Amino acid sequence: AQSVTQPDIHITVSEGASLELRCNYSYGATPYLFWYVQSPGQGLQLLLKYFSGDTLVQGIKGFEAEFKRSQSSFNLRKPSVHWSDAAEYFCAVGDRIDYKLSFGAGTTVTVRA
Amino acid sequence: GAGVSQSPSNKVTEKGKDVELRCDPISGHTALYWYRQRLGQGLEFLIYFQGNSAPDKSGLPSDRFSAERTGESVSTLTIQRTQQEDSAVYLCASSQLAGAGFDTQYFGPGTRLTVL
Numbered sequence: 001a002q003s004v005t006q007p008d009i010h011i012t013v014s015e016g017a018s019l020e021l022r023c024n025y026s027y028g029a030t031p032y033l034f035w036y037v038q039s040p041g042q043g044l045q046l047l048l049k050y051f052s053g054d055t056l057v058q059g060i061k062g063f064e065a066e067f068k069r070s071q072s073s074f075n076l077r078k079p080s081v082h083w084s085d086a087a088e089y090f091c092a093v094g095d096r097i098d099y100k101l102s103f104g105a106g107t108t109v110t111v112r113a
Numbered sequence: 114g115a116g117v118s119q120s121p122s123n124k125v126t127e128k129g130k131d132v133e134l135r136c137d138p139i140s141g142h143t144a145l146y147w148y149r150q151r152l153g154q155g156l157e158f159l160i161y162f163q164g165n166s167a168p169d170k171s172g173l174p175s176d177r178f179s180a181e182r183t184g185e186s187v188s189t190l191t192i193q194r195t196q197q198e199d200s201a202v203y204l205c206a207s208s209q210l211a212g213a214g215f216d217t218q219y220f221g222p223g224t225r226l227t228v229l
């Protein structure tokens with residue numbers, strides 16, 4: 001079965017600084033990979049997804065992620081964070097055989113002025 | 114509606130009582146999912162509905178949990194004889210397609226269940 005690890009529980013970053021959130025997965029083949037963001041009181045919103053092709057994926061709100069097969073990673077990046085990026089971020093992997101998503105435990109991002 | 118809606122947004126109940134959680138998917142979405150999110154953890158898959166096919170209940174943690182969906186409309190998740198470990202946020206998601214490949218799952222805001 002697939003699994004997802006997000007090593008960082010909490011990250012604090014200054015507004016305007018760059019952000020990188022780590023995600024490692026365990027899966028026997030090339031997985032479907034996703035990043036979701038959850039703001040307080042809100043549902044999860046899809047930031048970006050990787051199915052195949054170019055390993056650098058662009059998403060909404062200026063986010064991007066890079067799939068690295070050799071490292072089993074799918075790290076999320078943003079060059080310059082805004083205060084509105086404060087939220088919880090979840091990495092998820094989807095099985096290519098079935099439809100189920102497995103989520104990491106999440107990384108909480110705090111943005112300081 | 115414009116998005117997935119869930120009700121109630123918050124539910125506080127006493128141990129041993131039954132609760133019903135409701136999910137209204139995006140109109141036209143054939144697939145509907147229920148997840149549970151415990152404090153400080155990621156989402157756990159509970160159950161999946163696709164059209165009129167038999168639901169995949171493989172994620173339900175016990176027989177106290179059940180869910181129904183009529184056609185491609187509203188779904189209800191029922192928890193009988195609630196226990197304190199059932200306290201969590203229950204999230205519903207819907208997507209337009211499933212099975213043949215992944216399609217984006219759109220999530221509702223969740224129902225926060227607290228069992229006293």
